[in-house]
Amino acid sequence: MNPQTHLAIDGYVDAIPAPGTGSGTARFDLIHSPADADRIAPDAPDTVYACTTGDPRIADVLLREIQPGDLLRVTGTLVQPDDPQAPAHFTVDGLEVLEAAPASVLFDLVLERFGNYVVVFDADRDQVPVFTASGRWVGEAANADAIGDLIDAYEEGDLR
Numbered sequence: 001m002n003p004q005t006h007l008a009i010d011g012y013v014d015a016i017p018a019p020g021t022g023s024g025t026a027r028f029d030l031i032h033s034p035a036d037a038d039r040i041a042p043d044a045p046d047t048v049y050a051c052t053t054g055d056p057r058i059a060d061v062l063l064r065e066i067q068p069g070d071l072l073r074v075t076g077t078l079v080q081p082d083d084p085q086a087p088a089h090f091t092v093d094g095l096e097v098l099e100a101a102p103a104s105v106l107f108d109l110v111l112e113r114f115g116n117y118v119v120v121f122d123a124d125r126d127q128v129p130v131f132t133a134s135g136r137w138v139g140e141a142a143n144a145d146a147i148g149d150l151i152d153a154y155e156e157g158d159l160r
Contacts, residue, residue: 008075009049009090010098017062024056026063030074030090049078053092061095069101117151130154 009032017028030049051074053059066072075094081087108123117138120129130138130150139159141150153159 005078006076007078008073008094009078010071010073011047011049013066013068013070013072013101014048015068017066019063020052020054020059022054024059025052025054026059027052028062028066029087030072048087049090050087051076051090051092053095055093058092058095066097067101070097071099071101072096073098114147114151119147 009030011030011032014029014031017026019025020027028051030051032047032049053062053076073096074090074092076090076092079089079091081089110121112119112121113133116133118131118133119141120131121144122128126143128141128144128147130141130147132138138154139150141147150159
């Protein structure tokens with residue numbers, strides 16, 4: 001039998017949490033860095049915990065709100081596997097968000113305003129989506145040079 005320990009661990013979410021094997025469950029990996037870096041070897045690795053929860057409230061929060069890079073404090077039961085190369089398994093029964101990850105920045109997208117219109121330039125595409133400033137879809141211009149023609153057609157009622 002593997003030893004079990006009930007404890008709290010602080011760590012960063014490695015990837016978007018995924019639904020678990022049953023209803024109301026979720027799974028995710030938590031990366032825990034050594035707490036006292038001054039007292040351990042400089043090359044000591046981070047610990048990866050394979051986490052799961054069967055609590056539907058915690059699973060809901062994980063699946064709807066938690067993003068990679070969020071710093072969490074999880075409490076629950078730790079089970080060390082027989083294989084020392086396998087990550088420790090942590091069954092979560094408590095969850096606290098200590099710090100949300102910074103919002104991701106979209107480097108390849110640029111929003112630009114043309115009067116009452118907003119266009120979205122994407123470095124990976126020639127087509128340019130166009131919306132009204134209030135969010136109503138206008139259409140997609142074939143390229144940046146066709147934006148004016150698309151807006152003119154919309155204003156004349158040709159696209160509605």
